[in-house]
Amino acid sequence: MLRTLNTLLAIRTSITANMLIYYIQKLPLLGKLVHNSFYANLGLKKAVSIIALIITQLWGFMLRFAYLGILIYLPIAEFVVGLSEEEKHQQFVHIFAIISFVVAAISSATVLEPKREKYVAVKLMRLSGKRYMQASLAYRYTTFLLYLLPAMLLFGSLAGVSILQAILLTIMVTMWRVLAEYAHLKLFEKTGIVLIKQTALVWMIILIGYAGAYLPLLLGKVPFTGTFLLSLPVCIVITAVGLIAVFQLARYTGYGGVVDAATKRDDPLLDLGRMVTESQKKSVKSKESDYIIDVNEQGKLDGKKGYAYLNAIFFLRHRSLISSPVNKRLVIVGAFGVVGVLLTFLFREQLQSLKWNAGTVFPFLVLIMYYMSVGENICKAMFYNCDLSLMRYSFYRGSAFGHFLIRLKKMMGLNLSIAAAFGVSLTAIMAAAGGEWLNSELLMLWICVISLAVFFTIHHLFMYYIFQPYSTELNVKNPLYYIVNMGISAASGACIFLRIPIVPFTVSIAALTLIYLVAAPVLVRRYGPRTFRVR
Structure with a gap:
């Protein structure tokens, strides 16, 4: 597992390092100092890879702060005047629950996501599909929890959420998203349907979900989502089923077929550059x-x-x-x-x-x-x-x-x-x-x-x-x-x-x-x- 995780991180940092070198070359003045030979300079690539790794980690934290700050806390704090502390608390948890528990769980699934990194690791480097997915999922949701927790502690406290409740929300949403991964996997296993590729359905859920998240705030209604979600029985049930999903994903034996389905070379979602190019040319034809x-x-x-x-x-x-x-x-x-x-x-x-x-x-x-x-x-x-x-x-x-x-x-x-x-x-x-x-x-x-x-x-x-x-x-x-x-x-x-x-x-x-x-x-x-x- 650790060796596969190390390989996974090496692929990601190498891709990011190459992108940094490429875009620096395009800058005026500074770009002239960066030659193509830098791609083959192992010492320099290691230094750039370390910088790339740091940037990647900082970006993960920044995204969570931007997500909670702009999409959830800002509407509560700035758009509506006169909310009490309890109302801010309830609105914050409600918006977070709808977007993170419902919308994101349906629209996102790492296990079935067509990804160039997945193709490189499994098809080109011949890593085991099972080991790759286990390492990828473990890294994804460990960092998901670590990235989200500081932002939740900050903006949750500003919205009247206690430290214990902020920690519980972070753990619960992580467990819930792991459960959603397992649900996506079982749906594909039983029906062959990759839910995240059902674009019309996914966007309909996104639009309905965001409307349901913000409508109570706009109408001056106070939802009781927070009271329900943070109740002891719900916390125990979500955490328990999430841990069961972790166990099931760890012992799952059918990752080979899942990875094959997600890494078809003719899938335009995998070759993102080709997909974007074709889409852009079609849009101007x-x-x-x-x-x-x-x-x-x-x-x-x-x-x-x-x-x-x-x-x-x-x-x-x-x-x-x-x-x-x-x-x-x-x-x-x-x-x-x-x-x-x-x-x-x-x-x-x-x-x-x-x-x-x-x-x-x-x-x-x-x-x-x-x-x-x-x-x-x-x-x-x-x-x-x-x-x-x-x-x-x-x-x-x-x-x-x-x-x-x-x-x-x-x-x-x-x-x-x-x-x-x-x-x-x-x-x-x-x-x-x-x-x-x-x-x-x-x-x-x-x-x-x-x-x-x-x-x-x-x-x-x-x-x-x-x-x-x-x-x-x-x-x-x-x-x-x-x-x-x-x-x-x-x-x-x-x-x-x-x-x-x-x-x-x-x-x-x-x-x-x-x-x-x-x-x-x-x-x-x-x-x-x-x-x-x-x-």
């Missing part, structure tokens, strides 16, 4: 019907020349790629508005008692508009269907500034339409809530939404022209692109925690948008001819 242009549509090309004509043809011949993500977002925003208005009418008194207003929405606007903007989808479509061939020519790269401005105008119109629909939905919800809804907060809300739509339009197109992250297979290989986007994502999350007052927040967003709007064209004009190229 045009329909045949798009190339049929009728007389009315032909009029949109009249009077256009040069790059204006080229881009008009592109947007016309790939209209389904352009309109589909926009239409989906408009439908989502419309449904959000309708449902929001209905719920506001039904639970107006509860919302007023919880002091909900426009200011509640502001911290989430950056994150919402980041995901609502369609810039990244369109940039992929432009690269695959237009720029991939043309950017090989110096005249096209040299004119980067010209087609940047043309595309910026088009994309800004699309994102502003989404922003307008979102603003209308929020306005309707505020009107349904009653009170004086025509106020300065509503004006600030509209300014923020429109500014963010403009900001993210510029951002996605600027990142495309300056970093051009896509390879010929639509893989993203520019580490700076990752770093900048991670910074934007971190800033979006920070807005939720910082709770900046409405006026300074709005002024900051509008000012940053204006600066970006002025700086981006200048930088593209100067550096675009060199950076806008095939990787």
Whole structure:
């Protein structure tokens, strides 16, 4: 067992070390110092492997802190005002129980997970499937408990959960997840069904589960999940059946067939890179019907020349790629508005008692508009269907500034339409809530939404022209692109925690948008001819 576990860790750290070397090579300046010979330097690889192991362990702790802090504690502490300590306790345990005990137990199963590491260990290195799975499961749930416990002690105590209860919850969820592993295994053994591959069913359970987790909090209801889950009989039963599952998994003899089923080389879930590449190419492939242009549509090309004509043809011949993500977002925003208005009418008194207003929405606007903007989808479509061939020519790269401005105008119109629909939905919800809804907060809300739509339009197109992250297979290989986007994502999350007052927040967003709007064209004009190229 220990030898297999050591081999398992060696595979994981080696993969992580190779990834670190690869991405460091892609960094400017520093990348030139890292040569391909580093992959064969055993002494250096050992040092990098140690760093990789440390990073992996720290990442495990960080994920649990982020999970409990953002998904469970933050909604209780920040989104709802006036909860008592007992209510915080009950809501915390309820949300944790639904997401960790129900949703995660159904949507995740290590034993049947198609994984490249599993293929390398069992198929290429000829490790015993039984020994590999025993070591993998033992490591998975030992670290699961160790990673989760500190985060549970911290956020549980903040939510009124005692130290003993936090420890019990951590042990119980670990035992429950082991039991779920065994249930997945027996289901596959009896029926041949791999539950985690039933995508439609799994996502339906995820959506229902998350709705069930947060709905009592939004409706001001206090569930008694915590009282039930932390009762002595339930604690004993869950721990006992979990230990039985541990024993059954340890003595299980059919791991060979299970691993064979999970490591089929033609399984796209195993070859994650191939799956992503095929999915990305499919997502930017045009329909045949798009190339049929009728007389009315032909009029949109009249009077256009040069790059204006080229881009008009592109947007016309790939209209389904352009309109589909926009239409989906408009439908989502419309449904959000309708449902929001209905719920506001039904639970107006509860919302007023919880002091909900426009200011509640502001911290989430950056994150919402980041995901609502369609810039990244369109940039992929432009690269695959237009720029991939043309950017090989110096005249096209040299004119980067010209087609940047043309595309910026088009994309800004699309994102502003989404922003307008979102603003209308929020306005309707505020009107349904009653009170004086025509106020300065509503004006600030509209300014923020429109500014963010403009900001993210510029951002996605600027990142495309300056970093051009896509390879010929639509893989993203520019580490700076990752770093900048991670910074934007971190800033979006920070807005939720910082709770900046409405006026300074709005002024900051509008000012940053204006600066970006002025700086981006200048930088593209100067550096675009060199950076806008095939990787």
